[in-house]
Amino acid sequence: MATQDLLKTLSLIWKGSRSASSLEGQSLDFKTEKPHTKETAQDLAEASVCFANAGGGTIVVGITDSGTGPAAFVGATVDIEDLRSRIHALTEPALVTDVEDLPFEGHRLLVIRVPQGLDVYSTKKGLVTRRWNDQCLPMRPADVSRLDDERRGNDWTVQPTDRGIDEIDPDALLRARSLLRGAPDETRRKLADADTLDLAKALKIVTGTRNRLTRAGEILLCRAATSANAEVIVYQYRATPGGEASAVRRWGTPLILSFAETIDAVAARNGITPVNTSSGQQLQVEDYPSVAVREALANAVIHGDYREKRPVQIEHSPEVLTVTSPGPLVSGITPQNILTAGSRARFPSLATAFRILGLAEELGQGVDRMFREMVRSGRSVPEVTEEDHPGLGTRVTFRGGPPNARITRFIAELPDAEREDTDTLLIVRMLCEQKTISATQAADVIQRDLQGTEGVLRRLSSGDAELLEPTAGTVARRHPTYRLRSAALAALGPAVKYHRRATTDVNRKIVEHVREYGTINNSTVQRVFDVDVYQARDILREFVGREILVRVSEQQRGVAVKYGPGPSFPEKRPRKKK
Incomplete structure (x- = not known):
């Protein structure tokens, strides 16, 4: 956390607006010193391990969890160099942290900045934990193994199996060739007519002199793959979210066929609402945009952990659709940075094959597309959550129901560049809910830093779209407050909850x-x-x-x-x- 943002957070506690515990999260923790320096160092070493095994974070020493106001600031006395050395000595491998003084309202606080680790860290006592929201939770052996693979670049799916190319399912092979014939570039289109071995080599799913299929190849193209669960995808449809399932489908490998049939199962029960634009064009708005569902499923089957021996679960009803994959998000990716952190494959070999076949995005834009398509359809953005019970899993939730036709129509009539810009659409969605926004408010939503968010807001207030304008009282500020221009407000009409009228x-x-x-x-x-x-x-x-x-x-x-x-x-x- 940047010092400027940290000072704003501390001000909330000092003024009594919030307690320290209510402000703790995935990357921020507050601590107080223990009675003895040795105990303090051990406590802070454990907290540092917790952050290092996640995405890194900031520890502030000298503030009580539950108090508010000046009484919560008890200060810190421990020596900086001594604390840094003790954390280094109490962790395995030795963890290097940045410790600094932070004077605040007459109190001495310590700030420990913990980087995201390059390895899996533990205390000398063997404690291995990872930050999960505002808690440090023990890691299972499987979690430790998975994190170790991701940080060392080990790809479980690149390992060879005992199956050869002659065991590739004929239907799966036909499907692969069909996908390649529809590829936009000639190089991939030529692969459609290549012999099976050359095709498998191009997909990078064979290895060794005996041309054994890798685990990625077995999962993708073979029936009854031993590398995966007997069921790789389970789909259920319910007329209401809490009702009995009226349709249940279960698929095993080959994944290339299961993926296509799952998409078809969702599409068969996906309603469509026609929306007319002012130009006379009629838009066909799906209950759940097929592009968004496709990207969610692609992410689930590429990044889900097959070692968990659990299937990807899809729950579908007219009101809500969820896609849950086994295992957490890939190391370094969180729900708070998933839009901007870039693409990081848990299994690069499987991801490469999917991308060559055209089943996944090349440049990590899949999550962006999910968010963009949901807003364009006049609905709320997807919710991405990590769950730790009964087993680690990642869930993407889409909210259905009737679309907000005004938002759909408004976005369809934006300039091309803004219509395809995820930041623009998220900000428009925000301003349908609240009258004004600032860079500080929008930064968490579009998942950019304060400077980058301010740049987006300024572009939208002066570019071709001219969607926003700074309010009169804040126009001279470094970070003004913005609102929709009158033309945008009129076009959105009832979609804007407050609907400002002079x-x-x-x-x-x-x-x-x-x-x-x-x-x-x-x-x-x-x-x-x-x-x-x-x-x-x-x-x-x-x-x-x-x-x-x-x-x-x-x-x-x-x-x-x-x-x-x-x-x-x-x-x-x-x-x-x-």
Whole structure:
């Protein structure tokens, strides 16, 4: 955590707004000294091991967990060099940390910055833990082995099996050739007609002089692969999330066929909602965008840990769709950085074969596409979580239900560059929920640092899209507060929960319309302000209450009721002669 961000966090505790424990998370922990220096060093060595085995983190010494306000700041007395040396001596392999003083409101605090490890770390007592949200949890032997492989670059799927290319399933081979014929580049298209051995070599799934299939090749192209669970994918469909499953499918290897059939099973039960744009184009909005589901499943089967001997689980209902894979996220990837951390394959050999076949993204854009497609369909972003019970797993959750057609239509009419930009779409989604945002608020959502987030917001306020504008009171600040421009606000209409309307603007437009046409009705107000029937009703009620308008038609109910000038209708001022 950057010092500037840490100081803001400490200010929340000092002011009494938050306790230290409520601010702890995946990369931040607060500690106090123990009665003896030796005990303090042991406690901090254990906390450092915990962070090193995860994505690294920051430990602040001198603040109590439960207190708030100045009373929570008890300070630290331990010597910096002594503490650094003790942590180094108490860990295996020896862990190098950065320890520094941090004066705060008259108190001496210590900040220990722990890098993400290049190895699997433990204390000299053999304790191996890893940070999990705000806790340090013991690692199972399987977790230690998996983390050790990932950090050393060992690929379990590149190991040879006792199966040769003659055991490749004929249907799986036909499917592979079909995928390659549809590849965008000629090099891969030529592979479609290559002999089986050359094709397997191109996919990098054979090894040795005897041309044995690797575990990746066996899982991908052979039936009853011993390298994987008997069931690699299990799919269940329910009419309601808590109801009985009305359809259950189970697939074993070859994975290339199971993957395709799973996609077909989801598509067969995926509803479509038509949405018309202002240009007359009709968009077919799926309950769950097929691109997003495909990427979620590809990530699950590529990065799921086959050593767990558990299948990828898909739970599908009209309201929610979840894809759960065995094993945690790959080391260094967390739900908080999954959009920007880049692609890191748990099994590079299997991932390479998938990419050559065109079943996975080349440049790690799969997660971006999941988020982008969900927002474009007028729905909330996917939720990515790691679960530790009953076994480690990674879950991607998509929320279904009717799409927000206004958001879908608005995004479809953005300039091409912004329509394909994940940052833009996430910020638009945020501003449908809240009136203003700052770089500090948006940084966690788009998963960029403060400077990068500010650059995105400034681009959206001055680029081709001109979606945002800084508020008048913050325009001169280094990090202004931004809101949607009036044109974007009008286009989104009811999709924006707060729907800002300037009173003077409403007055002017209503009065000008009545002066020109004599009357106004609910339907006209809907068109002028891009609001729904109920919002238009409330606007007219306000004008009638102020006696600016009165009902002038015999019809008393409905959107066609006409209103004309009332007793308080403003008179038109004559122009002054020059």
